[in-house]
Amino acid sequence: MNREKSKKEQCQVSEAPPQKAVPKKNKERQQPGRGETVREVKLCCTTCPSECVMTVLTKGDMVLHVEGNTCKRGRKFAEMELIAPQRTLTSTILVESGGKMQLLPVKTAAPIPKRMLVPAMAQIRETQLTGALTMGDVVIPNICDSGVDLVACRSLKEENDAR
């Protein structure tokens, strides 16, 4: 608990960039580029509830420098977010279980590219399942050829099962 707290504090302090970092940023801006300019982007890391606000320097597809993150996941998030943003998709699927229609909550087992969210929803809407399920069961393998499975987020028993 204490460790998390201190992380959070560091994160939020860093919204105002520390003085030391300024010359470093300038140096990077002065690097000779090949037509590509160095851009400064503000990003909020959504990996964990700390919500670190990061300042990211990029050139084309390259992340040159990340600051404001309080753990190494921040840099990874910044790189993914700027080049190929990914999201975990959650939705529901109709299941006929024990003669009753129910909604089963589902999620992609890992984040998928953001552009696939809408096509994945279409595939989910076309799908209907029957029978009992256990949390973690794959309900649509390799959704939209993303390489990621859609999995059940809860177990559903047949209606006439003993509780």
Add this chain to the structure above:
Amino acid sequence: MKKLNYDVVVIGGGPAGMAAALKAKETGATVAIIERNDELGGILNQCIHSGFGLGYFKAELTGPEYAERFINRVNDADIDVYLNTMVTALGPDCQLTAVNEDGVQAFSAGAIVLAMGCRERTRGAIKIPGSRPAGVLTAGLAQRYVNIENRKPGQRIAILGSGDIGLIMARRLTLEGMAVLGVYELMPYANGLTRNIKNCLDDFDIPLHLSTTVTRIIGHPHLEAVEVARVDENLAVIEDSREIIPCDTLLLSVGLIPENELSRQGGISLDPRTNGPLVDELLSTDQSGIFACGNVLHVHDLVDNVTREAEAAGAAAAAYALAPKADGAGSAVRLPETKAVIHLVAGENVSYTVPAILHQPLERDVKLSFRVKRPLAKAQVVVAVGGQTLYRSKQQSFKPSVMEDLTLRHDQLDSLTGPLRVMIEEVR
């Protein structure tokens, strides 16, 4: 009438109730959970989005997954679960009356944990003028329609309030093919977590209109439009900014109220700042043997914090219930009123603290939860008694949407006599 005896009875089978029950069981008590729904899990069952459990399980889970992990633990733990059972009265000396299909049940407990959660503020609570058509509903109700009951609330949706459930529903309804026209927020800042603004609104180009509110509801018998208007720094409507937004659904995400009808009826004192019970460092209410945790105590933004708080309440309830047994003949009934009390005062920029009182001597360090009144870019938490500063945090930013906490060492607190003031000092 059946008479059921337990060391600890937990009211509510959501995340708080399950965690409290498990901890009480682990401490050695006999435990029952009373839940009015037909399954455990509470509101988590309809929160199908992910982001739960990052703190507690170190894994990103959806609501149903977080719930099922706890439901499995409860099922394995020899805890008696009464589903479809509603507590109707909280009597003196930890006596409870409940009803279910089998009739009226009387429970006699050594200690009780209140874990009834909260409910949403409705249109009535914020008094929006206009007609009273169908199509105006709380965000959580829309969440239940879409995620559990397979119903569609409407086609063109406006959302009032930037609370987390409203933001989550903006994304969910968009993905399900509905048009979310915008989120309107009275305050000049968003109420939800930044991650939700980013992942639920920005990702789908849903506009967030700050300092804007719904001023009129139009249409009958079904909603046809809402009138929105910007407000100035005093939250007064700017007349020439009024605009009509045609829509068939208005979702309200305007705050949550701890559900304390039962607590009130049981004679428990409430804190007007949290609308939850007034508790001490053990999360004990002012009625002997009754403890509270989770959203019935104060509204949380992360379930992981609910779980941790509930574990503390469950352990304290079990210790209270088991103490007379251990000492034999019930001679050692704890009398907290004989202990010295220190009050915690919410000072500058702090809206409340939980706990609100401390009983000396303290056996362990005290975790304080609190919220700030307004966003502060750079500030420090200060805890002081008279002129003496007991605690000063590092500089950080604060938002009302984020529940903060800090831990005070018990050896610092035991010699104190005056009230403890918790405040946020802005660093300029």
